[in-house]
Amino acid sequence: MKKKIAIIGSGFSGISAAAYLAKGGYEVHVFEKHNQPGGRARQFTTYLGYQFDMGPSWYWMPDIMDKFFKDFDCKSSDFFELISLNPQFEMIFEDETIAIPEKYDDLKLLFEKIETGAGDLLDKFMQSAKYKYEVGMQDFVNKPCHNWLEFISPKIAKSAIKLDLLSNFRSYVSKFFKNKKLRTLMEFPVIFLGASPKNIPALYSLMNYGGYALGTHYPKGGFYQLVLAMQKVAENQGAIFHFSHTVEKINTQNGDIKSLLINGELKEFDYVVASSDYHHTESLLIEDERNYTQDYWRKKTFAPSSLIYYLGITEEIPNLKHHTLFxxxxxxxxxxxxxxxxxWPEKPLFYACCPSKTDKNVAPENCENLFLLMPLAIGLDDEEETREIYLKEMLQRIEKLTGAKDLLSKIEYKKSYCVSDFVNDYNAYGGNAYGLANTLNQTAVLKPKIKNKKVNNLYYTGQLTVPGPGVPPSIISGKIVAQEICNLKT
Incomplete structure (x- = not known):
């Protein structure tokens, strides 16, 4: 008889774990509190005809997604069309707008135009970033990180210096580029890793390669197409998804999970994988069965929360690209x-995504689908009045860029999402949007462990454990935990 595994949550790590575990011969059940899969990557459609991706919108590191599908003898194109964006995005400065072109050779020319010699230096930067990407995204991130011995190998030892593990990202970037705008352009991807560029290891220049060099893409129909495709893969392996099912309690006996209380009903499983918020999952255990104390979590550095607006605009906005960084x-x-x-910031930066520039199906004819995101500290009070102040400022800055007039009066659909919503919907610690920061002292073995130390058959996956925040790392995280359980058979 197959052993039964419960997976709590159907974010990317949960769906990934479900697919690999079902392939490994287990009976897999995924329990999701919402009525659809995806977690932070859910999608909703309004009665007016607007279709909004709720979370991720940057399809970077496409090879990681490709590897997932390849593991199940299929490919992303079996499920959705992937569109390469040109420009990849625009970055708006006070006195200039910089558009990042689709092709790398054009990017080199742009850098050279902004700063003499920067084109050749970009080559050197990207050559190093490519090496870090290939080693980091293959050898480093696929470790379960039980201890440092996993990283003792000739290849990793040989790579250690080249990976710049002990340099900070800001100092590293400044070695290549003097122009402040170019430095900002190179630094922006690491903001969502959860710390200032001066506190992030230079290893993460791999993100510049994974984005700028490999390109920025959009799945036609929205990022949610990746969720649906992965769910289909998991179901094809035999995984069963249960929506509107909330795990309310984890019951243990003699160091093992005995049952889960789900929608008021007890269900027994041989293993449990928690793709839910790590801190919240631990709250479902009695205190002396938890890996970490409340004090442990209070001392951790979390990636940001966000203020998000989903807006339906009744006219087309001129001169606005798919992705724009203000x-x-x-x-x-x-x-x-x-x-x-x-x-709350006095002089905020923010990001605008307008997928209707690429995909006319996400908004009614002659209208725009506008997603606004402003990174925030976790734990802030987020009353609607405060949110609205920032909405007005963001719209005014969009108007200044595009020449659009009075966008506020042309909103026919509006939904805000902020710190308290992340708590309510995802039990996210402090209302974090991206997980645990990838600072040097919260990397690899120093992240929360994927296995409970006191409960033998409880595992954790997702952005609060290894390898870290982001869609590609979450997909990898699910594979890591699945391999750990599958290895128990051998």
Whole structure:
């Protein structure tokens, strides 16, 4: 008889774990509190005809997604069309707009135009970033990280210096580029790793390669197409999804999970994999069965929360691209509000995504689908009145860029999402949106463990454990935990 595994949550790590475990011969049941899969990557459609991706919108590192599908003898194109964006995105400064072209050779020319010699230096930067990407995304991130011995190998030892594990990202970037705008352009991807660029290891230049060099893509129909495709793969392996099912309690006996209380009913399983928020999962255990104390979590550095707006606009917005970064204000000031002072920013940066520029099906004819996101400190009070202040500022800055007039009056659909919503919907610690920061002292073995130390058959996956925040790492995280359980058979 097959052993039964329960997976709590159907975010990317949960779906990934479900697919690999079902392939490994287990009876897999995924329990999701919402009425659809995806977790933070859910999608909703309004009665007016707007279709919004709720979370991720940057399809970077496409090879990681490709590897997932290849493991199940299929490919992403079996499920959705992937569109390469040109420009990849625009970055708005106070006195200039920089468009990042689709082709790398054009990117080199752009860098050279902005700063003499920067084109050749970009080559050197990207050659190093490519090496880090290939080693980091293959050898480093696929470790379960039980201990440092996993990293003792000739290849990793040989790579250690090249990986720049002990350099900080800001100092590293400044070795290549003097122009402040180019440095900001190179630093922006690491903001969502959960700390200032001066506190993030230079290893993460791999993100520049995974984005700028491999390109920025969009799955036609929205990012949610990746969720649906992965769910289909998992179901094809035999995994069963149960929506609107909330895990309310984890019952243990003699160091093993005996049952889960789900929608008021007890169900027994041989193993449990928690793709849910790590801290919340531990709250379902009695205190002396938890890996970590409340004090442990209070001392951790979390990636940001976010203020998000989903807007339906009744006219087309001229001169706005699919992805736009509004960086007219000082990057460090905003970062300090997130990780230092932990307050609402006075001079915010924000991001606008307008997928209707690429995909006409996500908005009614002659209308726009507009997604706005502003990174925030976790734990903030987020009353609607405060949210609205920032909405008005973001719209005014979009108007200044595009020449659009009075966008506020042209909103026919509006939904805000902020710190308290992340708590309510995902039990996210402090309302974090991206998980645990990838600072040097929260990397690899120093992240929360994927296995419970006191409950033999409880495992954890997702952005609060290895390898870290982001869609590709979450997919990898699910594979890691599945391999750990499958290895118990051998």
């Amino acid at each position: 960086f007219e204000n000082d990057l460090d000031e905003h970062i300090d509000c997130i990780y230092g002072e932990k307050k």
